[in-house]
Amino acid sequence: MTRWKKLGLPPKPHSLKSRLIIILFISSLAPLILIGSISYFSMYAILQNKAEGGALSNLHQVRIMLEDTIGQLNHTSQQLAFDGRVGKSLETYLSADIYEKKRLNDEIRSELGLIHFTNPTLGLMFYYFENDNQVLFENFSVNDKHDLKNLPVLIKFDKLTYMGPHLSLNPIDGNQVLSILRKVELPDRDDVYVYIETNFKLAESILKDNDQFGGNLVHLILDNYGKIVYSENSEDFPVGMVYAADDSNKDITGKYRMFEEASNQTWKVMSAVPNSVYNLEVYRWMKQFVFFAILTLIASFFIAWLIWRTVYRPLNLLSTDIRNVKSNNEVFPRRQSQISEFSMIYREFAEMRSRIFELISEVEQKEQSKAFLEVEKLMTQINPHFIHNTLDTIRWLARANGQKDIDRLVSTLNKVLYYNLGKGGPARIKDEIEALKNYVELQGIRYNFHFDVKIHADSEALELAVPRFILQPLVENALYHGLGDNGVIEVSVIEDGFSHVIIEVKDNGDGMTEEDITKLMSENTIEKKKVGMGIGLQYVYRMVKFQFGPAASFHIESTIGAGTTIVLRLPIGGVGL
Structure with missing residues (x-):
């Protein structure tokens, strides 16, 4: 819970500028995060696969070249072994006399030269006699401190050993080479080996030329x-x-x-491959992405500032006009804007402002009229009292002279006037029924014809509050529209569940046409002022519509020669006493 909520205050408002910056920042950052995440994983996988594929390809190429080189060393060493032509010449050389050795020496060296010529990838080669530590038929000079036993062994089989990479035994070379040491199976000696190594840069070219990092x-x-x-x-x-x-x-x-x-x-x-080098392209791509992301955010802040500048001046002018309205200042400059939305707002605000001042003028006129009506109300409060007092005097004079009919007529009239001219506001249903009985009695005496009014009301509904003068106009309508001698008017008041009360007034008079009903409900008709208190159905309809709206209903059904039924449905609790 924020500090504003704890204090029971509304949250502190934020400026349009800050909101625009936040919204544009989020709207720019969200796609960047989404696209950046997708791009990162995609590019990372692509670049990783590229780097891994390059490393594996390099490694595969190195292995193939090393295997080819070792295979070539193996093939050449076989020619120099005992079962080869040079190997057989070596056996003869070892057992020959001095003159024959001279010839065989030249022959063997010639064969070695031919082998070296046909295999340019090979370098130093010679025969090694382990017991004597003697080297024969070398095609290049051999380091005096050579130690074949301490050379790095790559793989060793029964008769041959692959070695290297190591420094060449040729002191002039000094480069990394691969070599093979193969035992020569001679009948009389078992300490003779043939040594062959690659040329002076073959091993390094295999390893270095395939480095893509x-x-x-x-x-x-x-x-x-x-x-x-x-x-x-x-x-x-x-x-x-x-x-x-x-x-x-x-x-x-x-x-x-x-x-x-x-x-x-x-x-x-x-x-x-060092991780920093392996991920170099990924890091380079990430730096570029971060750079463009920062540029995008800077552009978003700049756009937010431009939008704020665009809307600030029109909003400031609109705020000034609103303050002038609050100050009741009727002098306003005519606002124009290059932005169509603000131009429309200025125009509508000007119309609203004019309407506000018109309404203020109307309210002032109504207040003046209201004051006038208050004076008239005070005057009307005098007349009812005067009428009541005068009728009371007539009633007592009639009673004193034994005029019972006059006494009853005046008494009933006084009750009707007392209820109709009394205070306004809602009344209970039982009060409406009592006033209706007095009104019916008065009308019977006045028109000197007999009609019957039957009233039925639920006991629970008698205390319900309804607007004043709703029963009398309904019965008055039945009297006025064709109710003759021995006519019957039925009034019923029943509760419709717990939500509504239904008031129904039914007569057996002449009935009305749809045109008569429409004319009766019209505000401009003069027919409603011909009888009684001059209060017609249109008054009841307006009263119900004003107080209850769509929650109430007013319905008239009438048939010529069969009478009229008026049904009024009012919500319970809609009027309070």
Whole structure:
């Protein structure tokens, strides 16, 4: 609950300017959030798939090239082994005399040169005698400190071992190479191996030329035991570390997005991409989106300010005109606006203003008329008393002279006048019935013909409040429209449930036509003033319509020669005493 509600005060109003800014801010921010969310997830998926696809494609290409290179090393080493032509020449060379060795040396070197020429991707190659630590038939110089046993093993089989990447044993090269060490099965010796490595830049070209992440891609090669034998980032992925996909390397791999692909020889090649580089395009897109979102919001604030400026001046002028109306100032300038809506408001306000002053003038005239009517009311209050007192004097004189008929006539007239000329306002049904009986008696004496009025009223309905003078005009209508000697008027008052009371007046007179009924209810007819108190059905109809509206109904049914029935249905509780 806000502070204004606690104090019982209405909420503090906000300016149009602030509301426009808030509405436009929300209307701009909501689509941005919706579109931004959809775009983010869509673009994130697209860019992630792009980055992941690129990394996997790179990794696949590296694996294929490494497998091709290893396959080529294997094929070449087979030619140099014992079952190959060069291998058989080596066996003969080892058992030949000095002259034959000279010839075989040239022959073997020629064969090695031919093999190297036909396989330009190969580099250093030689035969290695383990027991003597001797190197023969090398095509390039060999580092004196070479140690074949300490080279990183990629995968090892029975007779051959794949190694690398590692530094070339050629001291002139100094680049990363892949190599193979294959045992040569000679009948007399089991310590002879053939060593072959790739050329001086083949391994690096395989790994570096397939980096699409601007040099931030880290390549790893793992042996069949999961141990890293080659790493381009020895700080995070040192050579010799056993890599596992579980949480044991979480501290390291948490900074990288890891991809791997296994060869058919169980060794693996992996690539590690830093998360910041991997999501670089996503971050770049997000920065652009945030930039345009900020521009959109700034434009929204600017549009809100323009709208506020557009509507502020017309509203300020309209507010000035309203204050002038409150001050009862009748001098107003003629307002014009370039905005059609405000132009229409100015025009309608001017018409309303004119109407207000007309109504004020009418109210002033009515107040003057009301004051005049109050004076007339005071005068009319004198006349009834004078009439009552005069009739009382006549009644006592008639009684003193034994004129009983005159006494009864004057007494009945006095009662009718007392009720009709008394205070206005609602009356009880039993009061209306009593006044009706006096009126009927007076009319019987006056017109000297006999008619019967039968009155039936529910005892519960006698105390209900109804407007004054509703029964007398209904019976007066029956007397006036063709009720002859021995006529009968039936008056019934019954409750219709707990919501309405029904008053029905039925006679057996001559009846009326629809034209007569319409004329009778007309305000301009003079027929209603021919009899009685001059109060007709039109008065009753207007009174009911004024006090009850659609909650009440007034209905007349009449047939020529069969009489007339008037039914009045009034809501209970609609009039209070």
